[in-house]
């Protein structure tokens with residue numbers, strides 16, 4: 001009996017080795033496998049194009065602090081004929097590509113403010129939507145100052161644009177598509193919300209939030225077919241979010257756990273690292289998870305999704321510490337966002353479907 005088992009194990013091993021050798025040494029077998037992998041990975045996520053729902057995907061839920069699990073600020077919203085990226089931090093494009101999200105018909109990018117982690121991924125999104133067929137300049141909506149950001153990127157990437165048009169031809173890369181079209185959204189005061197986009201059933205409102213010394217900084221609300229999502233941008237706890245986010249289906253709110261960042265500051269200070277100052281400074285212009293929960297309650301938002309997560313949350317224990325005190329304020333309708341969180345809000349319904357694209 002023992003001899004029979006050994007013989008069977010040996011036969012399996014020989015077959016495995018033969019299979020491995022066929023893959024390892026045969027270019028034609030390798031190419032056939034690659035073709036299958038490519039075909040499986042080249043499909044677009046068509047579901048987000050369904051015009052009968054408002055679709056929101058988080059493509060970056062991190063901050064300037066290094067986090068291997070999170071790209072910097074990025075979200076994409078599909079609403080019928082229109083597609084908007086909301087903030088364009090570093091790594092956002094990688095996530096959009098990984099999740100197979102189409103960007104060729106991008107209507108524009110909405111910038112809440114101009115901290116680096118909200119604009120540093122802009123050139124990659126611009127290049128890839130250009131390559132996907134966008135022929136007009138990319139509309140950049142943002143607070144006053146958006147012209148400076150657009151002009152700076154246009155200048156910095158002008159050589160790159162020229163190489164690509166020369167290499168692939170102007171039929172493929174239309175010259176106009178290389179550039180940005182900055183559209184300044186001026187919100188005069190805290191009481192006033194400005195509707196700066198209202199087309200094909202998509203209404204977008206900008207309003208002021210508190211992120212001093214960044215002045216002005218905006219939050220955005222997007223309404224489509226009776227469904228709505230509100231983005232806090234970067235802000236400390238701000239009543240304006242409750243005002244302009246009133247009754248929103250989803251509130252995407254930034255959060256910094258001050259009780260955790262304090263410990264990071266302490267650790268850095270103990271080592272004599274000058275960056276400990278930054279750990280204390282950043283606390284006065286962000287909201288804690290508990291404060292964001294209170295704001296979501298005040299707004300009557302159905303689902304609160306935390307984003308712009310500070311600090312890094314590498315495991316379940318860290319997530320638990322991050323959420324400390326939140327359940328005292330808000331018992332349900334709350335989650336920590338992650339890169340690849342897809343929220344589908346069907347029209348004519350109260351439903352909020354959460355889908356994990358990772």
Ligand SMILES: [Zn+2]
Nearest residue numbers: 113115211234
């Ligand atoms: Zn900021």
Ligand SMILES: [Zn+2]
Nearest residue numbers: 063115117234
């Ligand atoms: Zn930020």
